Amino acid sequence: MRILVVGAGATGGAFGSLLQEAGRDVTYLVRESRAKRLRRDGLRFVSPGNDRTHQVRTVVAGETAEPFDLVLVTVKAAALEGAIADLRHYVGSGTFLLPFLNGMAHVERLDQEFPGQVLGGLVKIVATLDGDTVRQMTGLTTLTVGALDGAGVPEGVIEALDVPGIDLTVSRDVVGALWEKWAFIAAAGVITCLFRGPIGKIIDAGGLPKIIDAINELEAVAEEAGHPVSGQAHAQSLALLTEPGSAFTSSLYRDLTAGRPTEGEHILGDLAGRARHLGVPTPLLDLTLIQLRANRPTHG
CATH class of the missing domain: 3.40.50.720 (NAD(P)-binding Rossmann-like Domain)
Incomplete structure (x- = not known):
């Protein structure tokens, strides 16, 4: 080929x-x-x-x-x-x-x-x-x-x-696989962009319950869309995003803090729109979008 x-x-x-x-x-x-x-x-x-x-x-x-x-x-x-x-x-x-x-x-x-x-x-x-x-x-x-x-x-x-x-x-079921990855990437973006830091520091600040809320919130959108996240993928997300001392950050967070354009609308904005259409509440996702949009780079 x-x-x-x-x-x-x-x-x-x-x-x-x-x-x-x-x-x-x-x-x-x-x-x-x-x-x-x-x-x-x-x-x-x-x-x-x-x-x-x-x-x-x-x-x-x-x-x-x-x-x-x-x-x-x-x-x-x-x-x-x-x-x-x-x-x-x-x-x-x-x-x-x-x-x-x-x-x-x-x-x-x-x-x-x-x-x-x-x-x-x-x-x-x-x-x-x-x-x-x-x-x-x-x-x-x-x-x-x-x-x-x-x-x-x-x-x-x-x-x-x-x-x-x-x-x-x-x-x-590649569509299901795409949704599964999307839910993880969105959760990582919400957690690190909303709380402005790596996973370990967010946990140290008392953020563990909100990390779990974010994972569950975004996986609920995937489930309502007809593509539930597997138990294995859920466990992997929990392991990576709740590890004490972890320096993990999302690419969305790295772009945001560096003042670069982000894929926030493509990854988070689109998911929020689908959540509204499906009737799934996404309070942490919505707050993160405000954060991204308010800090969007401007070019004069």
């Missing part, structure tokens, strides 16, 4: 590199400035115990290329609309799209634009973009993929993604 990776950031660069190392046909859709640097310097990917630089193929929006077989959408939520406009030129009738964003709004948006061609996907990886270098901090690299309607994933897609370094799972 010819694979197009939309974005060469931390997630796109890491997964694209692993696919390329396994001999897959990979091209990156990036901005002109990023394309120039990649063509000149290659893509450097540093993972635990390995530091390598690959020469890569790139395409810039508007450049001519045949439709790709598989498109991995790895941009952040704020860049989704621009990515849709850019990648449209490279999607044919037989193309599958696999987004790696959190939440559900992006899946519905892509399916609206490319009906019947979108797969559900979620990844777990701890990586960052350091300048132009992709740095992976732990060995965790998982990818779960499934058909939105519960049908099978095309064998060609599974074969293309089943490579060394990527722990691939094919799910019969």
Whole structure:
């Protein structure tokens, strides 16, 4: 399969590199400035115990290329609309799209634009973009993929993604898996953004009961939406978000405190809207949204 990776950031660069190392046909859709640097310097990917630089193929929006077989959408939520406009030129009738964003709004948006061609996907990886270098901090690299309607994933897609370094799972209920991850990420965002600190300090300040309330509150939204969180996932959330002394913070919190744009509306705002529609009260989520919106970066 010819694979197009939309974005060469931390997630796109890491997964694209692993696919390329396994001999897959990979091209990156990036901005002109990023394309120039990649063509000149290659893509450097540093993972635990390995530091390598690959020469890569790139395409810039508007450049001519045949439709790709598989498109991995790895941009952040704020860049989704621009990515849709850019990648449209490279999607044919037989193309599958696999987004790696959190939440559900992006899946519905892509399916609206490319009906019947979108797969559900979620990844777990701890990586960052350091300048132009992709740095992976732990060995965790998982990818779960499934058909939105519960049908099978095309064998060609599974074969293309089943490579060394990527722990691939094919799910019969990928929508449920997406909701499960969404509930956890939202709970982590609510807890650390509302109480403005890492888990350990929040617990030390007497916040443990509210942490548990936040987890239960957001899992209640998933359950009412028809996608209850499994007992195993609930236990994992409790273990991670109630660990005494933990320095864990959410990416939402890190972006907020650094004054960067956040994915708050995509992760929390969308969930709050669905909760209201379903009649599920979410007082902690609502307070967190006020916090995020009141501290939203302004550009003059």
